[in-house]
Amino acid sequence: DAGVIQSPRHEVTEMGQEVTLRCKPISGHNSLFWxxxxxxxxxxxxxxxxxxxxxxxxGMPEDRFSAKMPNASFSTLKIQPSEPRDSAxxxxxSSLTGATNxxxxxxxxxRLTVT
Amino acid sequence: xxxxxxxxxxISVVEKEDVTLDCVxxxxxxxxxxxxxxxxxxxxxxxxxxxxxxxxxxxxxxxxSWNFQKSTSSFNFTITASQVVDSAxxxxxLSEQVRxxxxxxFGKGTKLSVKP
Numbered sequence: 001d002a003g004v005i006q007s008p009r010h011e012v013t014e015m016g017q018e019v020t021l022r023c024k025p026i027s028g029h030n031s032l033f034w035x036x037x038x039x040x041x042x043x044x045x046x047x048x049x050x051x052x053x054x055x056x057x058x059g060m061p062e063d064r065f066s067a068k069m070p071n072a073s074f075s076t077l078k079i080q081p082s083e084p085r086d087s088a089x090x091x092x093x094s095s096l097t098g099a100t101n102x103x104x105x106x107x108x109x110x111r112l113t114v115t
Numbered sequence: 116x117x118x119x120x121x122x123x124x125x126i127s128v129v130e131k132e133d134v135t136l137d138c139v140x141x142x143x144x145x146x147x148x149x150x151x152x153x154x155x156x157x158x159x160x161x162x163x164x165x166x167x168x169x170x171x172x173x174x175x176x177x178x179x180s181w182n183f184q185k186s187t188s189s190f191n192f193t194i195t196a197s198q199v200v201d202s203a204x205x206x207x208x209l210s211e212q213v214r215x216x217x218x219x220x221f222g223k224g225t226k227l228s229v230k231p
Contacts, residue, residue: 033218043206043221056218091160100210101148101167104219106160 002026004107006092012113018080021110023092024073029105031098034067034077035091037109043091049075050098082114118142119209121222128197129230136192136225138207144168146212149183149190150219155203166190197229 005024013019025032033048047057049069057067064083069075079086089111093104120139128134140149151163164174166183174181178195194201204226208219 042223043219045218048218089158093160100146100212101165103150103162103165105162106152108157108159111158 004092004094004105006090006107006110008110009108010111010113012115013082014115015083016081017114018078019082019086019112019114021077021090021092021112023075023077023107025075025092025094026105027073029094029096030072031095031102032069032075033093033095033104034075035093035106037089037091038087046077046090048098079112082112084114087112087114118220119207119222121205121207121225123225124223125226125228127228127230130199131196132229133193133195134197134227134229136194136205136207136227138190138192138222140188140190140207140209142188142209142211144211148210150208150210151181151190151192152206152208152221153203154206154224160206163192194227197227199229199231202227202229 004026007022031050034046035043036046037043044059046059047067048055052069052072065079067077089109091106091109093106095102095104118141122137147168149166153161153163164181171183180193182191204224206224207222210219
């Protein structure tokens with residue numbers, strides 16, 4: 001079975017540019033999560049969706065960040081305009097039910113570098 | 116205050132040694148779940164185990180074992196006879212019933228280096 005697929009694996013961009021990260025969850029999973037990992041703050045939840053509907057976006061740092069899930073098999077995380085402090089590894093994860101006991105399955109992450 | 120504390124930032128052992136990774140959590144929820152994830156140098160996050168708050172039985176899977184103690188709010192992870200391939204960052208995580216569905220709160224991780 002294919003796992004969570006993220007693209008691109010690496011993204012290098014200049015400050016001020018728009019960045020779009022993509023995620024395809026595991027087929028049949030109805031919850032999707034975006035996490036950010038930095039050395040200083042560790043793994044932080046940005047937003048999560050249940051049945052394509054955003055449930056909690058309180059972790060989104062600023063209005064520059066936005067996420068969409070137009071259908072059950074695709075989600076994007078957009079940063080516009082990007083800043084050097086956005087440099088991090090961004091993980092997408094999905095779970096079968098979104099319930100508290102449902103393990104998250106993570107993609108390989110997108111390493112974003114903003115210069 | 117941190118909800119999930121992994122006090123050991125880095126641990127270095129020699130192959131075949133046993134090693135225990137500590138995890139202490141904080142929650143007011145009576146129903147919650149604890150998880151361990153492994154992040155090898157390649158960067159992906161791999162699910163290892165889930166434990167619910169009502170099940171305090173220890174679990175063993177091959178060289179891995181987990182000790183859950185509600186009295187001390189701890190969920191420690193032991194690797195027996197460590198191998199070089201165990202080198203990774205290990206994360207403990209908490210999911211609370213009352214907080215939100217499926218949202219994992221991660222500790223800062225423990226970096227384990229196993230030397231040959």
